[in-house]
Amino acid sequence: MELIESLLTNNPCYQANLEPADERYAAFQRSGPRGLMLHSVGCNQPKALVFVRGWDRADYDRACVHAFVDAGTGAVWQTLPWNYRGWHCGGPGNDTHLGVELCESAALRYTGANRFEVLDRETALADCARTYRAAVELFARLCRTYGLDPWTAVCSHKEGAQAGIASDHGDPEHYWSGLGTGYTMDGFRADVSAALATAAPFPKPEAPADPTPDPGTPAGPTPEAETPTTPETPTEPTPEPASPTPEPAPEAPASELPYTDVDPRDWYADALRWAVEKHIFGPGQLFRPEAPCTRALAVVLLRRLWNALQTG
Numbered sequence: 001m002e003l004i005e006s007l008l009t010n011n012p013c014y015q016a017n018l019e020p021a022d023e024r025y026a027a028f029q030r031s032g033p034r035g036l037m038l039h040s041v042g043c044n045q046p047k048a049l050v051f052v053r054g055w056d057r058a059d060y061d062r063a064c065v066h067a068f069v070d071a072g073t074g075a076v077w078q079t080l081p082w083n084y085r086g087w088h089c090g091g092p093g094n095d096t097h098l099g100v101e102l103c104e105s106a107a108l109r110y111t112g113a114n115r116f117e118v119l120d121r122e123t124a125l126a127d128c129a130r131t132y133r134a135a136v137e138l139f140a141r142l143c144r145t146y147g148l149d150p151w152t153a154v155c156s157h158k159e160g161a162q163a164g165i166a167s168d169h170g171d172p173e174h175y176w177s178g179l180g181t182g183y184t185m186d187g188f189r190a191d192v193s194a195a196l197a198t199a200a201p202f203p204k205p206e207a208p209a210d211p212t213p214d215p216g217t218p219a220g221p222t223p224e225a226e227t228p229t230t231p232e233t234p235t236e237p238t239p240e241p242a243s244p245t246p247e248p249a250p251e252a253p254a255s256e257l258p259y260t261d262v263d264p265r266d267w268y269a270d271a272l273r274w275a276v277e278k279h280i281f282g283p284g285q286l287f288r289p290e291a292p293c294t295r296a297l298a299v300v301l302l303r304r305l306w307n308a309l310q311t312g
């Protein structure tokens with residue numbers, strides 16, 4: 001397993017851990033993860049580097065995960081220390097679980113939430129298998145590091161939602177089943193269990209500074225003690241925006257909105273992004289979110305919606 005350390009130090013979630021912002025962050029750092037949650041990005045973007053670059057920004061305050069698995073190489077890009085509290089599942093699972101995103105093949109085209117067409121099945125299956133194998137090894141190593149039982153500690157975002165600890169998403173099962181891979185979470189847990197015996201633990205990151213440090217004791221190895229692997233020559237990722245994203249916010253980098261008066265964090269921004277992609281609203285300088293919608297505009301919007309439904 002190739003591990004590339006590329007921490008999202010500019011992301012507000014990283015900064016919240018650095019301080020740490022409240023007891024939830026401090027507690028996670030003391031105990032480490034008590035569970036591991038598997039995600040997939042929900043858009044046809046195979047390159048981890050695209051997410052790493054998109055999320056390593058001070059204004060990207062919607063999500064932060066511990067790692068991305070690149071679909072083209074199977075490399076694991078570690079984006080948070082394993083004992084930092086992430087923002088990956090939109091629920092109390094963030095207090096207990098570490099989150100890992102599988103990047104998805106470019107040989108797909110999303111047609112709606114959790115639905116996609118497969119453009120090149122052979123490529124898509126190979127891409128998916130690459131991330132699956134790397135995730136099995138990564139999860140086995142994390143279970144070894146933190147003494148976790150794969151059968152009780154490993155879940156998907158979808159299972160987290162069913163258990164009431166995560167937002168209502170279907171990943172990564174929608175990806176696996178949509179491709180017809182035969183992968184399941186029980187199969188994944190079985191594979192992680194099988195890999196556990198030979199899995200090498202990670203060096204444990206340090207807990208937050210002890211309030212009464214012993215000045216005589218030399219500091220132990222830092223979590224960064226392992227020589228970070230840098231990507232060879234990172235190729236420029238194609239900044240293809242993920243169109244329609246089944247994992248709306250906080251999973252995929254959102255495309256830019258063509259208006260100057262809409263903050264991408266506004267409550268309706270994701271819906272507007274969708275409407276622009278569907279050509280229900282055209283681009284312009286101003287969206288004027290507070291302006292009234294006349295009957296004349298309503299009927300035009302209805303026809304554009306109808307056209308969008310006809311063309312998919």
Ligand SMILES: [Zn+2]
Nearest residue numbers: 039157169171
């Ligand atoms: Zn997810």
